[in-house]
Amino acid sequence: MKNKIVxxxxxxxxxxxxxxxxxxxxxxxxxxxxxxxxxxxxxxxxGTNGERLASDYIVGELTKIGAxxxxxxxxxxxxxxxxxxxxDGGSTVRxxxxxxxxxxxxxxxxxxxxxxVVFAGYGIVVLEGQGFGYDSYATLDVKDKIVLVLxxxxxxxxxxxxxxxARYADLxxxxxxxxxxxxxxxxxxxxxxxxxxxxxxxxxxxxxxxxSGILAVxxxxxxxxxxxxxxxxxxxxAQKSLDDANPHATGFAxxxxxxxxxxxxxxxxxxxHNVVGYLPATVPVGTMAKPWVAVGAHYDHLGHGEAGxxxxxxxxxxxxxxxxxxxxxxxxxxxxVAATLAxxxxxxxxxxxxxxGEELGLIxxxxxxxxxxxxxxxxxxxxxxxxxxxxQDNKLTVQAAGTSPAWARLIEQANVAAGFDLAVQxxxxxxxxVATFNxxxxxxxxxxxxxxxxxxxxxxxxxxxxxxxxxxxxxFAASIxxxxxxxxxxxxxxxxxxxxxxxxGRAGVRLFTGTIPDYSTEVKGLLLGGVIGGGPAEAAGLxxxxxxxxxxxxxxxxxxxxxxxxxxxxxxxxAKVVYLREGKKLETTLxxxxxx
Ligand SMILES: [Zn+2]
Numbered sequence: 001m002k003n004k005i006v007x008x009x010x011x012x013x014x015x016x017x018x019x020x021x022x023x024x025x026x027x028x029x030x031x032x033x034x035x036x037x038x039x040x041x042x043x044x045x046x047g048t049n050g051e052r053l054a055s056d057y058i059v060g061e062l063t064k065i066g067a068x069x070x071x072x073x074x075x076x077x078x079x080x081x082x083x084x085x086x087x088d089g090g091s092t093v094r095x096x097x098x099x100x101x102x103x104x105x106x107x108x109x110x111x112x113x114x115x116x117v118v119f120a121g122y123g124i125v126v127l128e129g130q131g132f133g134y135d136s137y138a139t140l141d142v143k144d145k146i147v148l149v150l151x152x153x154x155x156x157x158x159x160x161x162x163x164x165x166a167r168y169a170d171l172x173x174x175x176x177x178x179x180x181x182x183x184x185x186x187x188x189x190x191x192x193x194x195x196x197x198x199x200x201x202x203x204x205x206x207x208x209x210x211x212s213g214i215l216a217v218x219x220x221x222x223x224x225x226x227x228x229x230x231x232x233x234x235x236x237x238a239q240k241s242l243d244d245a246n247p248h249a250t251g252f253a254x255x256x257x258x259x260x261x262x263x264x265x266x267x268x269x270x271x272x273h274n275v276v277g278y279l280p281a282t283v284p285v286g287t288m289a290k291p292w293v294a295v296g297a298h299y300d301h302l303g304h305g306e307a308g309x310x311x312x313x314x315x316x317x318x319x320x321x322x323x324x325x326x327x328x329x330x331x332x333x334x335x336x337v338a339a340t341l342a343x344x345x346x347x348x349x350x351x352x353x354x355x356x357g358e359e360l361g362l363i364x365x366x367x368x369x370x371x372x373x374x375x376x377x378x379x380x381x382x383x384x385x386x387x388x389x390x391x392q393d394n395k396l397t398v399q400a401a402g403t404s405p406a407w408a409r410l411i412e413q414a415n416v417a418a419g420f421d422l423a424v425q426x427x428x429x430x431x432x433x434v435a436t437f438n439x440x441x442x443x444x445x446x447x448x449x450x451x452x453x454x455x456x457x458x459x460x461x462x463x464x465x466x467x468x469x470x471x472x473x474x475x476f477a478a479s480i481x482x483x484x485x486x487x488x489x490x491x492x493x494x495x496x497x498x499x500x501x502x503x504x505g506r507a508g509v510r511l512f513t514g515t516i517p518d519y520s521t522e523v524k525g526l527l528l529g530g531v532i533g534g535g536p537a538e539a540a541g542l543x544x545x546x547x548x549x550x551x552x553x554x555x556x557x558x559x560x561x562x563x564x565x566x567x568x569x570x571x572x573x574x575a576k577v578v579y580l581r582e583g584k585k586l587e588t589t590l591x592x593x594x595x596x
Contacts, residue, residue, distance in 0.1 A: 027467040028339065028474055032061070032332030033389065036299065037324035037462040044323060045303025046357040046364070047084050047270030054299050054331075058275045058354050061335050065342040067277035067352060070373045077273040080367035082357055086203050089264030091217050093187060095257055097226050102217040103200040104265045105188065107172055107560070109211035113185040114260040117227060118142050121242045121251040123149030123174040123186070124165055127568050132164050132247075136177075139250045143182035146259055148227065149174055150239060151190040151201065151218070157245035165245065171201070172560045175216045180555065185215035185261050189224035191239040197221055203265075204308070213524075213557040215263040230256040274364045275299070275354040276373070279338065281485075282345040290380035290490035294351040294442075295337055295481055296365070297330030297385040298358030298433055302456060307360060311456040319458040324465050326455065327358070329389030333447075336474040337481060348380060348485040355433050358386075365433035366518070366529070369440045380490035382437040383477055384446035391449040391469035394421045396476070400434045402426030404443035406491035410480055411445075418476040428496050429516075429532065439516065439530040439544070443491040445480075447473060497534030511571055512593045513537055515548070517559050525549040525580065526562045540577060540590040550578035551590070566592075 035041075035057050042050035059076045069076050086106040093102040118140055126134040136149070153165035168174075171188060178186040190196045198221025221235075228235045231254055242249045278292075285291035301323030305312050310321060322328075331354055338352045351374070357363030369376060381404070388396075401407045401424045408424075415422055428438035434446035449469070454460040484491070514535020518527040525547040531537040542548075548556050552575040554565040569575050574589045 027471055028336040029329070029332040029470045030465075030467045032335050033324055033328045033465050033467070033470075034462045036328035036331055037322040039320050039322065043303040043305075043321040044299060044301045045307065046272040046300045046360055047082065048303060050303060051272065051300055051356055055273050055275045055354070055356075058299060058331065058335070062275070062277040062338065062352065065279075065339050067279050067338060067342070070276055070278055070351070073276075073373055076275050076277045078276055078368065078373065079271045079273050080357070080364060081269055081271055082360065082363050083267050084270035085268045087266050087268065088203060089266040090262070091264050092262045093217060093219050093223065093259050095227065095259040097229075098223045098259075099220065101200070101223060102187075102219050102261070103203065104263045105171055105175070105201060105216040105218060106203045106265065107175065107212040108216040108263045108265050109214060110264050111215055112260070112262050113146060113215050115144065115146050115184065115258065117148050117187075117254045117257045117259055118145045119228075119231075119238065119251040119254055120147045120149050120178070121238075121249065122153055122165070122169070123147065123177060124153060124168045125177045126164060126168050132161060134165065134245070134247045136251060137181050140252075142178065145183055146185045146187065146261065147178045147183040148187045148189065148224065148254070149178070150194065150242070151188050151196070152194050154243045154245035155193050156243040161245050171216070172212060173564055175212055175214050176561055176564060179212070179214040183214070185217075185263070187259075187261070188216070188218040189221060189235075190218075192221060192236045193239050193243060211265065212560065215261060217261060217263050227254050227257045230254075272300070272356040272364055274356055274368055276351060276368070278349050278351045279342055279346065281347055281349050283347055285348065288347060288488065290348075290378050292349045292351055292374060292378050293380050293481060293484045294353055294382040294437070295334050295477070296351075296353030296355060296382065296433060297334045298327050298355040298364065299331040300356040300359055300364070301326060301328075302359055305458075309359060309456065312458055316458045321456070321458050322461045324462040325387050325389040325452070325460050327386050328462070329387060329465060329470055330385030333385045333388055333470065333474050333477065336471070337478045340474070340478040341481060341485070344482060346482075346485040350481060350485055351379075358433055362433055362436050365436040369436050376440045376442065379437075379442045381484050382434070382442045382444040383481060384432060384434040384437070384444065385473075385477070386432040386434075386446060386448060387451070388447050388449050388473045389465040389467075389470045390452050391466050391473070394419075394469075395423060395450065396420040396473060397423045397425060397448040397450060399425045399430050399446040399448060400428035400438060400444045402494060402496040403428050403438055403445075404491040404494055406443065407445060410483055413483070414476050414479045417479065418472060420472070420476065426496060438496070441493050441495070443493050447477060449473070495533040497532070511566055511569055513566065513569070513590060514593075515542070517562070523547055524557050526556050526559055536590050536593050540588045542577070542579065542588065542590070545581070547580040548577055549580060549585075551575055
């Protein structure tokens with residue numbers, strides 16, 4: 001008996017030891033990352049079934065820890081609409097002898113046009129200041145005409161010239177050039193001497209909410225050849241005469257051709273879902289300043305890479321992008337912070353936001369901040385996690401620290417226990433959801449463990465995550481949230497001046513305007529989501545909500561027009577800006593600065 005009892009006790013002790021040992025090793029984040037990065041979720045692209053399965057998981061975990069939907073909401077899921085892609089809706093180009101075959105370009109307006117056709121060569125206009133003059137329209141009158149242009153750029157040009165022309169060969173830019181010269185529509189053909197000769201142009205992934213202000217379709221090489229029937233040169237001869245990029249070679253009107261065009265783009269609207277819950281304060285918030293703290297991460301990723309932002313090599317094209325570090329790691333961190341806080345008393349309500357559509361342009365968090373279910377001014381602070389699972393050499397990057405004078409001390413205090421080698425960055429204008437909250441004037445921080453070779457590739461998988469350090473990031477952040485939720489005063493917001501424009505502009509543009517476009521709202525012109533503190537746009541008196549419709553004489557119907565218009569601006573030279581504010585047309589002068 002005795003022995004037996006001893007054996008039983010010893011058995012219990014072993015089990016206890018085993019379970020303690022297991023607990024000491026169990027990660028607070030591993031199960032979450034493995035669930036979210038599982039191939040079953042197919043890369044969690046916004047608006048897909050994979051996103052839905054991921055949101056189910058998050059809702060389940062929030063429910064487990066006792067979080068609730070935000071006040072006034074029945075559900076943790078907060079839907080938002082966005083443009084997920086485009087397809088052709090039956091575009092045609094009809095003319096005598098032609099097939100009628102055509103395909104809209106993704107950015108085309110919808111509508112009909114008919115009339116005479118002018119061949120405008122490559123349809124390229126190089127703006128002045130490039131050391132090379134080239135204007136396909138120099139000798140052509142295309143007003144109220146339908147323009148036919150070649151895809152790409154002159155095939156036999158010297159490398160250096162090609163480089164310049166290539167910058168202006170984007171089809172959006174060609175369409176804008178035609179529109180600005182009064183053409184009613186533009187047709188594109190891949191010439192017989194070009195790659196993809198004669199083929200229709202595939203539609204591209206395009207999240208633009210509206211067309212570019214002109215009808216634009218591609219036609220087949222055979223149809224284009226037919227249009228040259230009565231011209232002095234064949235299509236091939238015409239292309240050949242242009243291919244050495246001689247700036248004096250020109251296009252010409254195509255005699256005897258009259259076309260009827262129907263352009264139709266179906267913009268696929270999809271619904272994405274943010275998942276947002278909260279843990280109410282455990283004591284009445286009373287008159288506490290800004291009684292909410294928010295913690296968030298995007299949980300969407302790239303799906304199979306179909307949105308075009310994948311870095312997968314050819315051999316991995318189309319595979320599930322697991323997105324373990326980007327950003328199952330951040331989502332897991334938010335869930336783990338929530339689980340920690342659920343066991344503690346708090347004097348503020350704490351929101352947990354899981355954003356979707358981040359990879360498509362911060363769409364989910366922007367939708368949340370545009371129509372916030374709780375007053376955005378009542379947020380004392382926002383902490384963001386994006387890619388926090390691949391720590392190297394104990395280094396943790398803390399971004400956006402310039403958004404409040406309170407951060408330096410809070411970060412330092414929390415790091416006494418954590419012991420990270422911190423890289424603190426002031427800049428809140430980051431390509432992640434922290435930018436959204438900074439724009440909304442919420443003191444914010446974003447945590448990041450650095451990029452790696454698996455970034456935006458199918459190989460960003462759960463087995464490569466460093467869970468021990470991810471758990472340390474969670475503890476570190478949870479202690480900051482705890483302090484934030486208990487401090488009687490809320491951190492003050494500091495607007496960070498930023499001289500360097502990140503993203504938005506095209507390569508080679510050395511010029512800085514300090515505008516922050518809002519991609520989430522349908523509008524003709526460039527809607528400003530904000531202006532960069534201390535930048536030229538702010539100095540010009542522009543602000544969030546303004547819609548720029550003209551700059552330096554260039555009409556602006558969308559963000560793309562704007563990025564092209566940047567090419568005509570000169571550093572230090574004032575440019576007239578026409579903009580709409582609350583429906584009123586106003587003018588100001590903006591003086592672009594140099595990028596630093
Ligand atoms: Zn990403």
